[in-house]
Amino acid sequence: MNFADRLLQAIDDRKNPSIIGLDTELSKVPVFLQEKHQKAGSDPFQQASACMLEFNEHILDAIKGIVPAVKVQIAFYEQYGWQGIRAFQETVARAKRLGFVVVIDGKRNDIGNTARAYANAHIGTVDVFGKKLAGFDADAVTVNAYLGSDGVQPFVDTIKQLGKGIFVLVKTSNPSSGELQDLSCDGRKIYEVMAGLVDRWGKETVGERGYQSVGSVVGATYPKEAESIRRLLPRSIILVPGYGAQGGGADDAMPCFNADGYGAVIHSARAVIYAGSGPDYAEKARAAAEKMRDDITVSLKKKGIYPW
């Protein structure tokens, strides 16, 4: 089944266009949980990974049924070497088993064979002695397209073959994103050029509901830029970081939605997963996820585009 269709179905089922980030950092895990794992073994990276995995499992169990999708930020796990990647891989697998749409935030990018390897690793399969096997096997992965079409095509091939998706960085949420992305080339900003490319790359990945499986990333911290981008890629689902901890509210994310009330998923990580620090941290995360959903609901209704 087409990735865009699957994501929209998951959003409909929960009446909630949000995606929660498992940006799990060991030092931010509740202290009681850190202490539990610190005593358990001898390899520090193994202890760290087990601690992060247990934290993730409780968070996933708590937000299940409320949140349609999770985004797992691989950078935080890479810090702990292969043991960290093992916890990452098990987190992705568990989230999938629980019915979440799972996006890897990896911002991967390369060319030719190497881009193909990244597509295989994150959303595809790899040939091992004649058998096709899946590695991380997420539903989608974020992609940085500074290298142009050569770097994106292998991902698009996988999308078409396996019903997966990508989200391409267009206008990022950080203060210095304008250094490159806001430059004007023949009257068009670089982020507008990128938006046009994303629209083109996604042409052959459009699902039954009219959205394409080549999504885009546009920060909630730049609502004006989002308006122009939304017009340039009407069929792309926009992943919107910057809500909550980065200073953007649900209202700021509204320009990323289409008039049908679809076309965007709003991302939050820290404000949800670190909502509590005691033994009730998972319940606190659940409450924060519900509050975020309600906040988005208010903004969508205010704008008159609440679809449910």
Place this chain on the structure above:
Amino acid sequence: MNFADRLLQAIDDRKNPSIIGLDTELSKVPVFLQEKHQKAGSDPFQQASACMLEFNEHILDAIKGIVPAVKVQIAFYEQYGWQGIRAFQETVARAKRLGFVVVIDGKRNDIGNTARAYANAHIGTVDVFGKKLAGFDADAVTVNAYLGSDGVQPFVDTIKQLGKGIFVLVKTSNPSSGELQDLSCDGRKIYEVMAGLVDRWGKETVGERGYQSVGSVVGATYPKEAESIRRLLPRSIILVPGYGAQGGGADDAMPCFNADGYGAVIHSARAVIYAGSGPDYAEKARAAAEKMRDDITVSLKKKGIYPW
């Protein structure tokens, strides 16, 4: 010791400004080695990883003393999940033990805390229950800077603290690199804007020999663009892919060198590591690495900038 100084010393010791890529793909490993590992166990990803690691170890042993640096392309290992990353991590560790300068080709990019996590993972250390521990612990990593300074600063902090390095993508070697990188903004190409940023980011990382530890990536397939870039970042060491399999020769890489005969390292992977397919594959790789060194020597002498 400053990364740029260490890299130049390694180049001087071997009179060879080249870097060999461990772009190890299971299907390209000699068949006899695949067969050996296929029989050895039950988990296919474990077998694949053991096979790739043994291949790498023999290649490293063979090119030691001839080649100053290796670049390990993490994408190929990610395909095999955490087991692949384990083989990757052990490859990096072994290359360091053998005295190679080790560059991870990861093209990592993100912002704030997340960029910090990537810097920790690849070239830095991470705090685990109060202890500072290193993960991959390479000498340098490649970085994609589409997100601007916010994404690069955490790497620069690590460079200054631990004597490590990065190579920032400026003008990539692939056919479609121009879609974004060649756009003109107020008379400057995007790759020229990026070159100016790289020069600025590296200002406080200059070593005793006048080169900075913030390097750049410029494809040998674009020699004219390389001339303009070389002028814009005189102190940056340019990593030059595109030699060999991608169609560029040593002459095409010459514009990346400064008049002192330094300032560039030429990269080749497939033409060296897959030079042979029989039991003598490592010797063949050694011979290919020597041929590449001699080819570069001829070009440097022809241009009158051979420094030894």
